[in-house]
Amino acid sequence: MSQTERLPRNRTYLMCPPEHFTVEYAINPWMDTTVPVDAALAVKQWDLLRTTLVDLGHTVHVLAPVAGLPDMVYAANGAFSVDGTVYGARFRYPQRADEAAAHRDFYETSQWSYQAAEHVNEGEGDFAYLPEAHGGLILAGYGFRTDSKAHAEAQEMLGRPVVSLRLVDPAFYHLDTALAALDDHNVTYYPDAFSVSSQRVLAQLFPDAVLADRADAEAFGLNLVSDGRHVVLNTEATAMAEKVRAAGYHPVPVELTELKRGGGSVKCAVAELRP
Structure with missing residues (x-):
């Protein structure tokens, strides 16, 4: 990737504090119910992430957590x-189903145009938007949590082309x-997380992508938030931080060890709001 000047763009985000965060069930390979969560540390780390984003000049709205929904922090x-x-x-799993209503209340109260989904999808966990790529492109994952039928539904509701990528x-x-x-x-992406055909699609669409390896992905180094210059990622992803630095971005490490216990890191905890 060429060493061009990386310019940040002010963003607006939504976060939810981990006041009720625990690992009481296992719905992904990272969740271990035998290891207790340090609740106070989770809140402290989450607040550091929020403060980091605000200090970078971004706006962060806070969604009120709901007791009994431990994964709302994501x-x-x-x-x-x-x-x-x-x-x-x-949501795919019933343990998280009620989170959708809490998010809907936030958007409707804030006067967004909210479209309810018919097909299973897990929001920005399986969708990414690149407004300047090929005229404005949505990348959408399927294979585990989101039904591929949701991709066509999202395209109709959002009026942007959706590229389906199979996670394997x-x-x-x-x-x-x-x-x-x-x-x-x-x-940036980890090729082997995708089917061979999806890897071909990504290579065609993004010839200058920063490629990660399995160690980067296992360190949740791809679960990051970037404003175009500052790349906020967890402190364990040291090799990934060097890769984005080499590509001309500025890594900003934040420690999120407790949230990783639930199978998430920086990006899982941050939804981008695009008015």
Whole structure:
């Protein structure tokens, strides 16, 4: 990738504090119910992430947590927004189903155009938007948490072309564990998380992508948030931080060890709001 000047763009995000965060069930390979969560540390780490984003100049709205919904901290999964329209989530597992209503209340109260989903999808966990790539492109993952039928539904509701990408490794069950937007037109991804055909599609669409390896992905190094210059990622992903630095971005490490216990990191905890 060429060493061009990386310019940040102010973003608006939605986060939900982990006041009720525990690992009481296992719905992905990272969740271990035998290891207790340090609740106070989870809140402290989450607040550091929120503060980091605010200090970078971004706006962060906070969604009120709901008792009995321990995974609400993974705010990216509750919906996906483009141009003021919100495609609501419909969760795969019943343990998380009620999160969708909490997100819907937030958007409707904030006067967004909220579209309820008919097909199973887990919001921005399986959708990424690149407004300057090929005229505005949505990348959408399926294979574990989101039904491929949701991709056509999202395209109709959001009016943007959707590229379907098949995830094949259970360790990387959401798109945002295997791919991330680095700016408005380019991505980083771990090729082996995708089917061979999906790898071909990604290589054609993003010839300048930053390629990650399995160690990067297992460190949740792809579960990042970028404003086009600053790449916020967890402190364990040291090799990934060097890869984005070499590509001209500025890595900003944040420690999120407790949230990783539930199978998520920076991006899982942050939904981008696109008015």
